[in-house]
Amino acid sequence: MSEGQVAPPLSGARRARMSVRTAVERWSLAIAFVVAFAFFAVKRPNVFLTWANARAILDDASVLTVLAVGVTLILVIGEFDLSVGFVVGLAAAAAVATMAFRGWPWWAAVLFALLAGGVTGLANGVSVAILRIPSFIGTLAIGSIAGAVELAITKTSIFEGISPRYVEIATTTVWGVPLRPIIAAGIVLAFLVLLRTTVYGRHASSIGDNVAAARLAGVPVTRVRVIAFVLAGLTAGLAGVLVTTSAGSYYPGLGTGLLLPAYAAAFLGLSLGGGTRFSVIGSYLGVLLLGMVTTGLTVMNQPSWIAALVQGLVLIAAVAGVALRNRGAVGR
Numbered sequence: 005m006s007e008g009q010v011a012p013p014l015s016g017a018r019r020a021r022m023s024v025r026t027a028v029e030r031w032s033l034a035i036a037f038v039v040a041f042a043f044f045a046v047k048r049p050n051v052f053l054t055w056a057n058a059r060a061i062l063d064d065a066s067v068l069t070v071l072a073v074g075v076t077l078i079l080v081i082g083e084f085d086l087s088v089g090f091v092v093g094l095a096a097a098a099a100v101a102t103m104a105f106r107g108w109p110w111w112a113a114v115l116f117a118l119l120a121g122g123v124t125g126l127a128n129g130v131s132v133a134i135l136r137i138p139s140f141i142g143t144l145a146i147g148s149i150a151g152a153v154e155l156a157i158t159k160t161s162i163f164e165g166i167s168p169r170y171v172e173i174a175t176t177t178v179w180g181v182p183l184r185p186i187i188a189a190g191i192v193l194a195f196l197v198l199l200r201t202t203v204y205g206r207h208a209s210s211i212g213d214n215v216a217a218a219r220l221a222g223v224p225v226t227r228v229r230v231i232a233f234v235l236a237g238l239t240a241g242l243a244g245v246l247v248t249t250s251a252g253s254y255y256p257g258l259g260t261g262l263l264l265p266a267y268a269a270a271f272l273g274l275s276l277g278g279g280t281r282f283s284v285i286g287s288y289l290g291v292l293l294l295g296m297v298t299t300g301l302t303v304m305n306q307p308s309w310i311a312a313l314v315q316g317l318v319l320i321a322a323v324a325g326v327a328l329r330n331r332g333a334v335g336r
């Protein structure tokens with residue numbers, strides 16, 4: 005088209021197609037949620053459509069929710085944290101070992117688990133933000149160290165007989181709702197407020213959008229990154245507490261299987277922002293979708309490996325969808 009010419013107006017049919025495509029892209033997570041719910045409700049209505057099942061889904065999703073929220077913050081600043089699964093195991097080992105070996109009270113064990121997660125997150129922040137090690141490599145190395153410390157603490161033992169007060173974190177209910185989902189919802193709310201209403205949240209988003217521009221604008225990039233990794237470590241530490249209170253025991257490597265679903269949930273949540281920005285609410289809904297699918301497959305008597313397969317496919321589909329949307333946006 006030569007200079008000065010006006011682009012021809014879009015036809016009605018083309019505008020309609022673009023409108024439908026935009027709506028589907030923006031609300032794909034909600035659509036998938038409704039479709040999955042309807043499918044399992046039709047297949048197993050007597051089991052799936054019960055308050056007991058809904059409560060179980062919320063309770064089972066609490067650990068992954070807390071972990072995914074921390075992962076989301078790391079993704080917001082444009083980095084990755086591959087250590088979170090190892091940190092969950094380290095925090096769980098720290099909590100259980102202090103009660104089993106030292107006789108510490110349950111509240112001290114919880115604080116020690118959070119401390120272990122925070123220190124590991126600080127190590128990640130230093131390696132990535134200060135030493136400038138790529139986050140893939142730095143966090144994977146720190147995660148490997150955390151896994152080694154976990155085994156050194158527990159000596160590969162499996163512990164039982166945890167303090168009853170510690171286990172009560174998982175067994176307590178408030179108005180019929182288990183305490184663990186309430187804790188998870190509180191973490192979601194806290195991080196939502198942090199990212200949307202504070203100066204730190206604006207700084208984190210600006211770093212994820214364009215780190216060079218953020219530096220020129222005076223954003224303390226190094227400090228924001230370190231704080232993000234510390235907060236992610238604290239959420240992984242809390243996840244370690246929640247997972248051991250539910251099981252009432254500890255076994256080595258119990259957090260390694262949480263890395264993939266945490267990232268799958270975070271990338272699923274991108275659809276709420278049109279594929280441009282990670283969000284805490286989106287990650288929470290992604291966790292609930294994965295939990296609903298896993299529970300639905302269980303009530304349909306499907307083997308456990310099917311759930312892992314679905315999570316992997318969901319992650320691929322979510323990332324591919326974001327890539328296609330971004331490619332389409334550039335091509336327009």
